[in-house]
Amino acid sequence: MAMSFTLPGQDGLARLGKLVLKGIEIETPVFMPVGTLGTVKGITNEQIRETGSRLILGNTYHLALRPGADLVHSLGGLHRFMNWDGAILTDSGGFQIFSLAHDCRIDDHGASFRSHIDGTFLELTPEKAVEIQEKLGSDIAMCLDECPPYGCHKEKLETAVKRSILWASRCRQAARSTEQSLFAIVQGATDLSLREFCAKKMSALDFPGYALGGFSVGETPEQMAAVLAESASFLPENKPRYLMGVGRPQDLLNGIQAGIDMFDCVMPTRNARNGTGFIPAGKIKLKNAVHRGDETPLDSECPCLACTRHTRAYLHHLFQAEEMLGPILLTIHNLTYYGTLMAQSRAAIQEGRFESFRRDCLARMNGGA
Amino acid sequence: MAMSFTLPGQDGLARLGKLVLKGIEIETPVFMPVGTLGTVKGITNEQIRETGSRLILGNTYHLALRPGADLVHSLGGLHRFMNWDGAILTDSGGFQIFSLAHDCRIDDHGASFRSHIDGTFLELTPEKAVEIQEKLGSDIAMCLDECPPYGCHKEKLETAVKRSILWASRCRQAARSTEQSLFAIVQGATDLSLREFCAKKMSALDFPGYALGGFSVGETPEQMAAVLAESASFLPENKPRYLMGVGRPQDLLNGIQAGIDMFDCVMPTRNARNGTGFIPAGKIKLKNAVHRGDETPLDSECPCLACTRHTRAYLHHLFQAEEMLGPILLTIHNLTYYGTLMAQSRAAIQEGRFESFRRDCLARMNGGA
Numbered sequence: 001m002a003m004s005f006t007l008p009g010q011d012g013l014a015r016l017g018k019l020v021l022k023g024i025e026i027e028t029p030v031f032m033p034v035g036t037l038g039t040v041k042g043i044t045n046e047q048i049r050e051t052g053s054r055l056i057l058g059n060t061y062h063l064a065l066r067p068g069a070d071l072v073h074s075l076g077g078l079h080r081f082m083n084w085d086g087a088i089l090t091d092s093g094g095f096q097i098f099s100l101a102h103d104c105r106i107d108d109h110g111a112s113f114r115s116h117i118d119g120t121f122l123e124l125t126p127e128k129a130v131e132i133q134e135k136l137g138s139d140i141a142m143c144l145d146e147c148p149p150y151g152c153h154k155e156k157l158e159t160a161v162k163r164s165i166l167w168a169s170r171c172r173q174a175a176r177s178t179e180q181s182l183f184a185i186v187q188g189a190t191d192l193s194l195r196e197f198c199a200k201k202m203s204a205l206d207f208p209g210y211a212l213g214g215f216s217v218g219e220t221p222e223q224m225a226a227v228l229a230e231s232a233s234f235l236p237e238n239k240p241r242y243l244m245g246v247g248r249p250q251d252l253l254n255g256i257q258a259g260i261d262m263f264d265c266v267m268p269t270r271n272a273r274n275g276t277g278f279i280p281a282g283k284i285k286l287k288n289a290v291h292r293g294d295e296t297p298l299d300s301e302c303p304c305l306a307c308t309r310h311t312r313a314y315l316h317h318l319f320q321a322e323e324m325l326g327p328i329l330l331t332i333h334n335l336t337y338y339g340t341l342m343a344q345s346r347a348a349i350q351e352g353r354f355e356s357f358r359r360d361c362l363a364r365m366n367g368g369a
Numbered sequence: 370m371a372m373s374f375t376l377p378g379q380d381g382l383a384r385l386g387k388l389v390l391k392g393i394e395i396e397t398p399v400f401m402p403v404g405t406l407g408t409v410k411g412i413t414n415e416q417i418r419e420t421g422s423r424l425i426l427g428n429t430y431h432l433a434l435r436p437g438a439d440l441v442h443s444l445g446g447l448h449r450f451m452n453w454d455g456a457i458l459t460d461s462g463g464f465q466i467f468s469l470a471h472d473c474r475i476d477d478h479g480a481s482f483r484s485h486i487d488g489t490f491l492e493l494t495p496e497k498a499v500e501i502q503e504k505l506g507s508d509i510a511m512c513l514d515e516c517p518p519y520g521c522h523k524e525k526l527e528t529a530v531k532r533s534i535l536w537a538s539r540c541r542q543a544a545r546s547t548e549q550s551l552f553a554i555v556q557g558a559t560d561l562s563l564r565e566f567c568a569k570k571m572s573a574l575d576f577p578g579y580a581l582g583g584f585s586v587g588e589t590p591e592q593m594a595a596v597l598a599e600s601a602s603f604l605p606e607n608k609p610r611y612l613m614g615v616g617r618p619q620d621l622l623n624g625i626q627a628g629i630d631m632f633d634c635v636m637p638t639r640n641a642r643n644g645t646g647f648i649p650a651g652k653i654k655l656k657n658a659v660h661r662g663d664e665t666p667l668d669s670e671c672p673c674l675a676c677t678r679h680t681r682a683y684l685h686h687l688f689q690a691e692e693m694l695g696p697i698l699l700t701i702h703n704l705t706y707y708g709t710l711m712a713q714s715r716a717a718i719q720e721g722r723f724e725s726f727r728r729d730c731l732a733r734m735n736g737g738a
Contacts, residue, residue, distance in 0.1 A: 038686060042693040044674065067661070067686045075664060075682055083678050292436070295444060305413065309452050313444055317407065317436045324411040324693060 003181040011349040013259040021087040021139040028261040031338045032057045038082040042331045052339035054086040057264045061096035069135040077137025090138035092129040126170035134177045143171040145185040150218030165201045183209035190227045199234035210235045211242040229258035253358045268334035273327040275319040278337045282365045291316035304336035372550040380718040382628040390456040390508040397630040400707045401426045407451040411700045421708035423455040426633045430465035438504040446506025459507035461498040495539035503546045512540040514554040519587030530556050534570045552578035559596045568603035579604045580611040598627035622727045637703035642696040644688040647706045651734045660685035673705035
C-alpha cells in the first residue's frame with residue numbers, strides 16, 4: 001500500500017496522526033517545507049532532515065518548466081533526481097499558473113497560459129496535471145482545481161467549485177500510479193454551504209486524502225479562522241486533512257485546533273531569505289541595527305545550527321553584508337522553529353493539553369504579525 | 370609561542386612543512402579558502418572543515434568597513450565573531466583598497482581613499498593596518514605593502530618596493546600582539562634584482578613569515594613561473610613562504626615546485642558561484658546543456674557532498690534555475706578539490722615523487738585554463 005493513515009490520538013478537534021508513505025513515517029500535524037524546484041532553497045538535504053522534516057513539497061508548475069517532467073522521469077523521478085530519501089507531495093500546478101503564468105485562460109477543459117520563464121504557450125488539464133505528477137513520482141499528488149481570488153462574485157466562486165469537482169473526478173479517472181496517492185482539493189472560500197457541497201461531492205469520489213484550498217488568498221486570518229473548523233468538519237474523518245499554503249505559526253496552531261493534519265507555506269523559507277526569523281516571542285528582523293552588537297543567540301531555546309553556534313550580531317552582519325550564509329542559517333532556523341512547533345503540538349495533543357498549549361504560544365507571540 | 374614552523378620534508382625545492390598557530394596544526398603546502406567578510410561565501414563552518422581546511426583568510430579592508438574592526442574586537446575577535454575554531458590569516462587591506470576603493474592616493478605616509486560601500490573618506494597607514502588586524506585578532510597578519518599593477522614603469526615599481534620596505538619596518542615597530550604573527554610582503558613584480566633587494570631588506574627585519582606579493586596581477590602564468598623559484602629562493606629558508614592571491618590548480622602545483630608553502634585565491638569559491646567546477650581533467654561549466662541528463666557525479670574520485678550524493682544533471686538544473694544550492698554544493702566541491710590537491714602534493718613530497726605527481730596532474734588538466 002502506497003499510503004496509510006491512522007489517528008492514534010485526539011484532543012478536542014485537534015488530531016494526532018501517523019501518515020506512512022512507502023515506509024516513511026510522518027507524524028501529524030506536520031508542516032511541509034516548500035522545495036519549489038527540487039531543492040528547499042538554500043539548504044542541503046541533510047540540513048532539511050536536521051530540521052525534523054521528512055515530507056517536503058514540490059511545485060509541479062515550476063518543475064514542469066524546469067527541468068521538465070520528462071527529464072525528471074528519465075532520471076528516476078524527483079526523489080532520485082534530488083536524492084531526497086524522505087517523502088514528497090506535489091501540488092497540481094494550478095495555483096502557480098493562476099498567479100505566475102501570463103495570458104491564462106480557464107474553461108472546463110483546463111487552463112491555457114504562457115510560461116513566465118520563456119513565454120512558451122502551454123496547457124494544463126486535469127489529466128495532464130496527473131500525468132506530470134506521475135512522471136515526477138511524488139508520494140502524494142494533488143488534483144487540479146480552480147482557486148478563485150478572495151472576494152470574487154458568488155457566481156464565479158460557484159463556477160470554480162463546480163469546475164474543481166469536475167476536474168477532481170477527471171483526475172481520479174486519469175490516475176494510473178499505484179505508488180502515488182491523489183488528494184482532492186475542496187474549494188468554496190469562506191462560504192460554508194459551498195464548502196459543504198464541494199466536500200460532499202469529493203468525498204463521494206473516495207480520495208485517500210483531502211485538502212482545503214482557497215484559504216490564505218486574500219481573506220483576513222480572522223475570516224479564515226471563523227470558518228476553518230466547520231470547513232474541516234465536512235471532510236472524511238479518517239483521511240488526512242491538508243490546509244494548503246497556510247501559513248503563519250498562529251495559523252498553524254489555529255489550524256491544528258480546527259482538526260487540520262498537514263500544512264505547507266513558503267513563509268519560513270522566504271522570510272529567512274529576507275532576514276526575518278521566527279521565535280516564540282514573534283518575528284525578529286535581523287537587519288535591524290539593534291542586533292549589531294548582540295551576543296545572544298536568535299532563540300536560546302532552539303537546537304538549530306544558527307542558534308547553538310552563532311549570535312544575533314553575526315547573523316545581523318551576514319544580512320547587512322548580503323552574505324549567503326545569512327539566508328542559509330536563517331532557513332535552517334525557521335524550519336527548525338516550525339518543526340519544533342509541530343512536535344510540541346503533537347506532544348500537547350497526546351497529553352490532552354493542546355488548547356492551553358495553543359493559548360500559551362499565542363500569548364507569547366507579542367510581535368507576531 | 371603564537372606560531373611555530375618546521376620543515377619535516379623536502380623534495381627538490383618542494384617543501385613539506387608544519388605550521389602551528391596557537392595549537393592548531395596546519396600541514397603545508399596549504400591552500401587557504403577566502404572568507405572575505407567573516408564567512409566563506411555560501412558554506413557553514415562545519416562544511417569548511419569538511420573540505421579539509423583549518424586555515425582561512427579574512428579581508429581586512431572589507432571587515433574594517435563591515436562590520437568594523439572595533440565591533441569585531443568588542444565581540445571577542447574574528448574567530449569568536451564567526452565562531453571559527455580553526456586559524457585565520459588576514460591581509461593588510463592594501464590590495465583591496467588599490468583595487469576597490471575610490472579616489473585612492475598613496476604616499477609614504479599611507480593610503481587615503483573613499484569606501485566603495487558608502488563613500489566615507491578613510492586612511493590606511495602601516496600602523497593602522499596593524500592596529501586593525503590586532504583588533505580582528507587573526508593568527509597571521511600581513512604588513513601593508515604597495516602592489517603596483519603589472520607592466521608599470523620601472524621607476525614606479527622601485528618606489529613601490531622601497532615604500533613596501535619602509536612600511537614593513539613601520540608595521541614591525543607598530544605590532545604589539547604576542548598572539549599574532551606578522552608576515553612581510555616582498556614586492557618587485559618579475560624583476561629579480563628588485564625581488565632580491567626587497568627580500569634581503571625585509572629578511573633583516575626578521576619576520577616570522579614572508580609572502581610574495583605582486584604576482585597574479587596581470588602577468589601571464591608563464592611570466593610568473595619563470596621567476597617564481599628564484600623569487601622564493603631569496604626568502605629565509607626556515608620561515609613559511611606565502612604566494613598571495615594565486616591561483617589556478619596549475620599555479621599551485623608550480624608554486625609548490627618553486628618552494629611555496631601557502632596559497633590563497635578566490636578562484637575555487639568565486640568560480641563555484643558562477644557554475645564552474647574543478648576536476649582532475651580541468652574545468653567543468655555546469656550550466657552547459659551537455660550536463661542536462663548526465664547521471665554521473667561531477668568528479669567520481671571526489672569524496673565531497675556534491676560528488677557522493679548528486680549528479681551533474683542535478684547540479685546543472687540548480688544552476689539553470691539559479692538555486693542557491695548550486696553555488697553551495699559547488700563551493701564545497703571546489704574547496705574539497707583544492708584541499709585534496711594539496712593533500713596529494715604533501716604525500717608526493719613525503720614520498721619523494723612530487724615532480725612526477727605534478728607532471729601527471731598537469732597532463733590530466735587538458736581543459737584547464
